[in-house]
Amino acid sequence: MAARVSLGRTALIAGSVGAACCAATLIDAAAAPRAALDSWLAAYAFWLGVCLGCLGWLMTFHAGKARWIVVSRRLLEGLAATVPPLAVLFVPIALGLRHIFPWATAAAPSGEEASLLAFRNAYLRVPFFLSRAVAYFALWTLLGHLLLRWSVLQDDRGGPAPTAWQRRLSGFGLVALAITGTFAAFDWMMSLEPDWISTTFGFYFLSGAMMGGLALFVLLLALADRRGLLGDPLRPSHWHNLGKLLFATLCFWAYIAFTQYLLIWIADKPVEVRWYVTRTGGGWGGVAIALVVLHFAFPFFVLLSRDFKRRRGPLAATGIWLLLVHYLDVYWIVMPATYRAGPAPRWTDLLAAVGIGGLVLAYAAWRLDGHSFVPAGDPYLDESLAYERS
Amino acid sequence: MRRWIVAEFAAPETSLEAARRLRASGLTGLDLHSPFPIEGSDEALGLRPSPIPGAVLCGGLIGAGFGYWLQWFCNAHDFPINVGGRPLQSAPAFVPIVFELGVLFGSAAAFFGMFVAARLPRLHHPVFEADGFRSASVDRFWLSASLGPGDDPEHVRARLADLGALRVEIVPEENP
Numbered sequence: 001m002a003a004r005v006s007l008g009r010t011a012l013i014a015g016s017v018g019a020a021c022c023a024a025t026l027i028d029a030a031a032a033p034r035a036a037l038d039s040w041l042a043a044y045a046f047w048l049g050v051c052l053g054c055l056g057w058l059m060t061f062h063a064g065k066a067r068w069i070v071v072s073r074r075l076l077e078g079l080a081a082t083v084p085p086l087a088v089l090f091v092p093i094a095l096g097l098r099h100i101f102p103w104a105t106a107a108a109p110s111g112e113e114a115s116l117l118a119f120r121n122a123y124l125r126v127p128f129f130l131s132r133a134v135a136y137f138a139l140w141t142l143l144g145h146l147l148l149r150w151s152v153l154q155d156d157r158g159g160p161a162p163t164a165w166q167r168r169l170s171g172f173g174l175v176a177l178a179i180t181g182t183f184a185a186f187d188w189m190m191s192l193e194p195d196w197i198s199t200t201f202g203f204y205f206l207s208g209a210m211m212g213g214l215a216l217f218v219l220l221l222a223l224a225d226r227r228g229l230l231g232d233p234l235r236p237s238h239w240h241n242l243g244k245l246l247f248a249t250l251c252f253w254a255y256i257a258f259t260q261y262l263l264i265w266i267a268d269k270p271v272e273v274r275w276y277v278t279r280t281g282g283g284w285g286g287v288a289i290a291l292v293v294l295h296f297a298f299p300f301f302v303l304l305s306r307d308f309k310r311r312r313g314p315l316a317a318t319g320i321w322l323l324l325v326h327y328l329d330v331y332w333i334v335m336p337a338t339y340r341a342g343p344a345p346r347w348t349d350l351l352a353a354v355g356i357g358g359l360v361l362a363y364a365a366w367r368l369d370g371h372s373f374v375p376a377g378d379p380y381l382d383e384s385l386a387y388e389r390s
Numbered sequence: 391m392r393r394w395i396v397a398e399f400a401a402p403e404t405s406l407e408a409a410r411r412l413r414a415s416g417l418t419g420l421d422l423h424s425p426f427p428i429e430g431s432d433e434a435l436g437l438r439p440s441p442i443p444g445a446v447l448c449g450g451l452i453g454a455g456f457g458y459w460l461q462w463f464c465n466a467h468d469f470p471i472n473v474g475g476r477p478l479q480s481a482p483a484f485v486p487i488v489f490e491l492g493v494l495f496g497s498a499a500a501f502f503g504m505f506v507a508a509r510l511p512r513l514h515h516p517v518f519e520a521d522g523f524r525s526a527s528v529d530r531f532w533l534s535a536s537l538g539p540g541d542d543p544e545h546v547r548a549r550l551a552d553l554g555a556l557r558v559e560i561v562p563e564e565n566p
Contacts, residue, residue: 265482304443
């Protein structure tokens, strides 16, 4: 029987800091609703993406029958099960719809415009919008909860049955996550500028989210490994695999982001290109270039090195770096809808990011508290512990 | 005349251990011949890191640079055509070709770099003449080393036998 991990203190500290920062942001929202809620939405989209990314990776590993990951999987399960606090933290957005989304207050169009925009007006209607949100949260919560629950069940019971359930659920879950994640991105970020439509947008957001989720996982795994929570330290081959996956998602994000940009840029249609005109001109132009260099080019060349990927410290540093640039990416998606001239950093940006992150991580720590930190009952645990590849 | 010594082993572990010992005793030109890749053989043989990744990086960068230059030369420099007022040098539109040529040159560098690193197209090596060497592609693990003028073949033969070799052969270089 593996040692049970005690994360109560971590949960308490992260939770108190998170709650305090969230409260401060929400108090400010009473005075300056638009500005504070924009900060909130950017931070929310960042953390939601990161958690969905963890859920996506967890299901990918199950569906792909990955064995090397098993020893480190419990942390990923904890992070993937953090949708419930995110559902609660969605409430300020739901209450402040009319401050954030222009379609929530627009007068109903009439005449020819009404027939042209019939579908959009039906889709972006407040009750339908909110019921979709409830459905997304229900599905994500169920997926994350079941995967963690079965894994914990296996700790005590052993046997291969929970592994089979996890694999079966994950195949279906990945498809469901891709579809709901796409629509959530449409609802909560693309509809900030309801005239603008890009079918790639959902994938664009999710590709960054997969990278961010993996970056958070790698960072926390490195911390847990240093504290000795995993028993024996992970082998260079484990880190190497995680580094390779970071590299792959980094390239995938760049590929999707560039595809969306190129298609819109080359067609040059006024309705489509406006989104990029705002985001590559004025004060946002520098941010766009920073994204190309810091989100893609620099980490790309750093992660090319094999020795770099096989070591814990450098990979943890890469995790921090990629989380920061992923926040910049989300910020660059969300904020120009309000601040068209250029970035206007506000103290609530930081508070909301720390606040929501604190609560999410506290919830993950609370869920993992008192359980073994490695899936002790998994039939592939020994194989994972001995994993070695050059 | 150059000579090689080849030894047959029944298991990958014993062949790796023998390679380590022989290397420690100063023999050079060690190589392993096995039906499948053996984990840890690079370390046991003391191989230097492969030059292929560096070659691929260079190839990729050269290809990408060439791709950009080619499009700039054709579209903006040598034969500029104004298409609907679009800029002649349109970097975003050049990117797909830059990427493709980077991949093409990178994989070509990997392919031909592999040829050079593996000393292809050399098709034959004297050690292949050793009796029973054919089992290296079936179920046995062979270790080969080149013998210098100062090495005593009988001494090395005895050491290999001690290390668990099933049989040991000395192969001379063929006369052309």
